[in-house]
Amino acid sequence: MNFRAPFDVTHLQQGLTAIARWKDSFGPYETAPSLQVPDARVSAVLEELAERLTDNYPFHHPSYAGQMLKPPHPVAAMAYAMAMAINPNNHALDGGPATAALEREVVARIARMFGYAEHLGHLTSSGTIANLEALYIARALHPDKAIAHSSQAHYTHERMAALLGVPTVTIDVDAVGRMDLADLERQLASGAIGTIVTTLGTTGVGALDPLEAIVPLARRYGARVHVDAAYGGFYRLLATRTSALVSAAPFLAMAEADSIVVDPHKHGLQPYGCGCVVFKDPTVGRFYKHDSPYTYFTSPELHLGEISLECSRPGAAAAALWATLQCLPLESDAGLGLVLQACRRAALDWMERLESSAYLAPVVAPELDIVTYCPRAETASAVSAASEQVFERLMHAEQPIFLAKLRVPAAFLAERLPELVADAPTVTVLRSTLMKPEHEAWVPILHARVEAATQEALG
Numbered sequence: 001m002n003f004r005a006p007f008d009v010t011h012l013q014q015g016l017t018a019i020a021r022w023k024d025s026f027g028p029y030e031t032a033p034s035l036q037v038p039d040a041r042v043s044a045v046l047e048e049l050a051e052r053l054t055d056n057y058p059f060h061h062p063s064y065a066g067q068m069l070k071p072p073h074p075v076a077a078m079a080y081a082m083a084m085a086i087n088p089n090n091h092a093l094d095g096g097p098a099t100a101a102l103e104r105e106v107v108a109r110i111a112r113m114f115g116y117a118e119h120l121g122h123l124t125s126s127g128t129i130a131n132l133e134a135l136y137i138a139r140a141l142h143p144d145k146a147i148a149h150s151s152q153a154h155y156t157h158e159r160m161a162a163l164l165g166v167p168t169v170t171i172d173v174d175a176v177g178r179m180d181l182a183d184l185e186r187q188l189a190s191g192a193i194g195t196i197v198t199t200l201g202t203t204g205v206g207a208l209d210p211l212e213a214i215v216p217l218a219r220r221y222g223a224r225v226h227v228d229a230a231y232g233g234f235y236r237l238l239a240t241r242t243s244a245l246v247s248a249a250p251f252l253a254m255a256e257a258d259s260i261v262v263d264p265h266k267h268g269l270q271p272y273g274c275g276c277v278v279f280k281d282p283t284v285g286r287f288y289k290h291d292s293p294y295t296y297f298t299s300p301e302l303h304l305g306e307i308s309l310e311c312s313r314p315g316a317a318a319a320a321l322w323a324t325l326q327c328l329p330l331e332s333d334a335g336l337g338l339v340l341q342a343c344r345r346a347a348l349d350w351m352e353r354l355e356s357s358a359y360l361a362p363v364v365a366p367e368l369d370i371v372t373y374c375p376r377a378e379t380a381s382a383v384s385a386a387s388e389q390v391f392e393r394l395m396h397a398e399q400p401i402f403l404a405k406l407r408v409p410a411a412f413l414a415e416r417l418p419e420l421v422a423d424a425p426t427v428t429v430l431r432s433t434l435m436k437p438e439h440e441a442w443v444p445i446l447h448a449r450v451e452a453a454t455q456e457a458l459g
Contacts, residue, residue, distance in 0.1 A: 015082040023085075057402055062442035065432040066404035068203075068231060072320070073269035079323035080271055080316045088315030090123070091305035099315025100304055102322040110262060111278045113236055113330050115255025120285050121278030122304050123317055127230035127263040130275035132160045133309050134226045134259040135195070137279065139166050140287040141224065142194025148187060149197035150179040152204060154228060157197050169193055175415050176364050177207035179214065188221040195224040198257075200250055201232025204406055204431070205363070206370030208232065208246075212253040224258045230275070232368050233262030237330060237337045238344065245344045247367060264321050267340065267435060269328070274317045342437035343369040349440070350432070353447045359454040360447075361417055363408065363429050369439075372406060374429035375454045379421040380410040384428040389457040391430065394449060401449050406431040 059069045072080070088096030090103055103123055111119035124130040135157070138147055148169040149157045161168045169192070172183040179198060187193060196218050198209040211227065218225045229236075238244055239251035254260055259279045264270040285307045305311060329335035347366040354362040354373050363372035375386035387405060394401040406429050410422035413429065432446070439446075 012078045012081060015078060016085060019082055019085045062436055062438040062446075063400060064402045065434060065439065065442075065446055066402045068266055068433050068435060070436050072265070072271040073324050073328070075327050076270050076320040076324045080320040083316035083319035084314075086315075090313045090315040090318060091308075091311045095312075096315035096318075099318045103304060103315070103318035106318060106321045106325060107276060107278065109325060109330055110264075110276055114233070114257075114260050114278065115252070116278060116280055118282055119278045119280060120282040120307055121276065122308050123264075123313065123321070124273075124275040124277060124308070125310060125313060126265075126273040127228075127261055127275040128156050128160070129310060130261040130263075130277040131157065131197075131226075131228055131230070132163070133277045134261055134279075135160050135164055135166065135197075136309060137259065137284050137287055138195035138224060138226060139164050141284075145194025146192050147195045147197060148184070148193045148223075150199060150202075150209060152177050152179075152202045152207060153197055153199050154203055154230070157228070167192075173207075175412075176367075177202055177205045179209040181210060181213055181217065184214065185217060185221075188217065188223060191221070193221070193223050195226055195258075197226050197228055200227055200229040200254075201235070201368050201370075203231065204370075204408075205372050206232065206366055206368040207364075208250045208367045211250040211257065215253050215256045225256070227254055227257045227260045229254070230261055230263040231266055233260065234267040234330075234336060235340055235344075235368055237332045238340055241332045241337075245341060245348075267343075268321065268336070269324055269339070270317065270321055274321060339437045342440040343434050346434040346437075346440040346443050347371050349443045350434070350447055353443070357447075357451055359451050359458060363406075363413060363416060369434040371432045371434060372429055373432075373450075374413065374427070375458055376417075377458060378419070380413070380424040380427045383413070383420070384424065384426075386454065386457040387428045387430050390450060390453045393453050393457070397449075401446060403450070404431040404433065405429070 058064050060071045083099060088099045090096045090100050093100050107121045107123065111121060124133065135147060146167040146169050147161050148171055150171045150173050152173050158168050169187050171187060172180040174180050196214060198211050198214050200208050200211065215225050235246050236251040236254060238246050239248040257280065259277065261275065261277050263275050265272050265274040288307050331337050347369040350371045351362055351366055354360050359376055360373050361376050363374055374383050377383045377386050391403055391405055394403060407426050408429060410425055410427050413427050414420045414422055
């Protein structure tokens with residue numbers, strides 16, 4: 001897959017021309033003079049914009065191995081542009097009948113991928129809003145109970161629970177960043193927890209909470225289970241392979257969870273923002289019930305706004321995701337599955353190189369495609385200093401490499417590097433998100449460059 005130009009621009013022109021023909025079918029009209037802008041002005045503005053946009057990191061390139069950032073697939077970008085020429089609003093069928101149908105199709109495919117036989121769900125403007133919706137339902141079902149999440153869950157869960165007026169309980173994690181089952185059971189025994197938020201793909205290290213063990217534990221204590229799979233959800237495709245490449249058990253257990261969130265704008269190759277929330281029990285739609293005498297009138301069918309907290313949402317997001325999944329279907333050994341396989345192999349490859357490196361050490365074994373590592377220094381403060389040097393040196397090199405940083409407790413790192421002197425409470429380490437399939441071919445380059453910079457930093 002070449003993210004630069006895998007399709008000729010004639011594909012986009014073909015699509016926009018088709019939309020223009022549809023617009024013309026309603027008859028001619030004159031554009032209001034107040035909306036008209038001289039061609040020269042448009043050209044100058046777009047040229048200036050192009051220059052301003054160069055003040056970005058090269059998210060498209062495999063030299064960027066930092067945060068969870070990458071461009072959408074060109075098919076998604078073109079489909080989004082086509083739909084934006086109409087600008088449908090997927091809140092109501094009145095605002096976007098075509099794209100509402102596309103949204104229902106793609107959400108049904110995602111729900112089936114997770115193993116749901118039936119579902120209620122929709123796209124959202126982000127994973128944060130998708131998780132907010134799941135917690136909103138959690139509060140409605142258990143208004144007098146707390147929401148539990150691990151200490152490595154995304155920080156927005158605590159923030160959203162506060163917004164909803166729901167208390168939270170923080171669960172400890174084990175040595176690799178996964179929810180600790182013993183601490184979870186101790187907290188569940190109090191009877192105060194109504195919903196457990198599990199994470200499949202933590203933001204820091206990409207850890208997978210042991211969902212296969214959490215679900216039966218939750219049922220024993222009458223608690224619900226929500227899965228925040230914003231980052232890792234699409235890796236469910238690989239869990240059904242004979243050679244799974246990922247730990248299959250937590251992903252297969254998703255079918256038993258009460259609600260799931262995934263971000264198509266991450267591994268689904270979509271533009272920002274495109275989140276998705278699905279509920280196993282469609283009857284939770286009753287908690288969205290509202291009276292809107294001015295919105296729903298062209299169809300007695302269910303309007304997406306009747307099962308979501310958001311109102312206006314871009315129908316273009318649904319069109320882009322639909323077009324992408326038509327070209328790269330949700331299959332384990334084809335389509336999107338091949339993209340994910342390459343990302344996972346890249347992480348495993350780099351892990352092997354780190355284990356044998358004289359200058360770099362892995363922080364934790366990657367469960368998805370996030371690799372964490374650090375300079376092999378004697379003290380926590382020396383590790384942090386060297387990590388900072390490597391980060392800055394590579395970012396400003398003649399041929400730059402872009403990494404990310406992660407702060408972890410010194411005790412966490414000491415479990416992997418027993419000889420480390422913990423002279424500081426926390427340690428800065430390095431982190432790479434290998435979420436582009438091109439990273440598989442670039443791992444030898446990335447490792448060599450990072451290792452050389454680390455050797456220099458360590459003196």
